[in-house]
Amino acid sequence: MQLLFFGSLADIVGKTDFDLSQVKNTYQLKDVLLEKCPELIRHSFLIAVNKKVQTENIKLMKDDVVALLPPFSGG
């Protein structure tokens, strides 16, 4: 599983190591991320799995590419 943090999220996460061995779905992924990096909750993010944003809980497979997308304001 590949984890990509975009924009400002990359700074927040830095070099934190996430143990994803027990992660089977996106809700569990969120739990792991927030536990290791609680600051993420203040920045909020969307999870995209294999290029599609997933707002519900979905299964995660070994080869999935998961991206965390930061919020932004337009203009």
Add this chain to the structure above:
Amino acid sequence: MLKDSFGRIHDYLRISLLDKCNFRCLYCLPHSPHNKNGFQSKHESSLMTADEIERFADSFVKLGVKKIRLTGGEPLIRKDAKEIILRLSKFPVELTLTTNGSQIDEFIDTFQEAGIKSVNVSLDSLEAATFHKLTGRNEFEKVFGNIHLLLDKQFHVKVNVVVMNGINETDIRGFIEWTKNAPVHIRFIEFMPFPGNHWQPDKLITYKEILESIGDHYPEIEKLNDGVHDTAKKFRVKGHAGTFAVISTMSEPFCGGCNRMRLTADGKMRNCLFSKIETDLLTSLRAGNDITPLIVECLFGKHYMLGGHNEQQWATSHSESKERTMLAIGG
């Protein structure tokens, strides 16, 4: 010609004229008990003057910019907005703007004199009560009237609708109905809520859900052609005068075809909405320095998408092709 490190030509500049607005949209500039404006607005002396905006435009146009959009805050409440519009109209660019529509009646003549052909108006509801709730202002009739004024004067009008679950998703039908006889071009924008804008719905309404809800009432929908730099996926209900589109900022980010650069009201350049850094052009301009190298350098630092990523590997084997798949998002 301005290119980033991925070879993308950047010929579209968005200039924010100021960070003030006469509306108080819930998701943008809501009321705050601490500060009447809801945030700390920049002091006037730190904003670009009309002269400076013109000089920046000159530099960017020499580097190949062909389109300039004025934004804000609300660009038309800047006191010298007319002067800025007329000055920028002298450049060989397509000049346009995004506005909340409340001031348009005072600017029609200026728009015509400046040769502006297209205007984007933000409007999130066709119900006056919802409009008031969303913007904090009782100006629906004014904005709606101004949009029709623009249409009467043959302007191309795009209406930007931010779709929010639990707030205005029921307005979608009304907007589509509007396109039946009015040649308006509605764009539904996916909205992602986040802490700080005082509003937390359950979930984002995606492009697919928007299309489905439209399809329920209007079964005959034609897909229109999208330009390579377009962020909107365009459609028309068969027989309607206007069109609609969905800008799927969240569910399908479209970074690959980006050609946009931004200049903030205090003269800082941003190469991406998600960019963490800004390049201060104004200070250099005021110091009499050539800003062209700064522009080029800022753009060259642009990430491929969404302000760049930090990759965390979990799998023991990592394949290049997977990363490229992710980077190919958008288009």
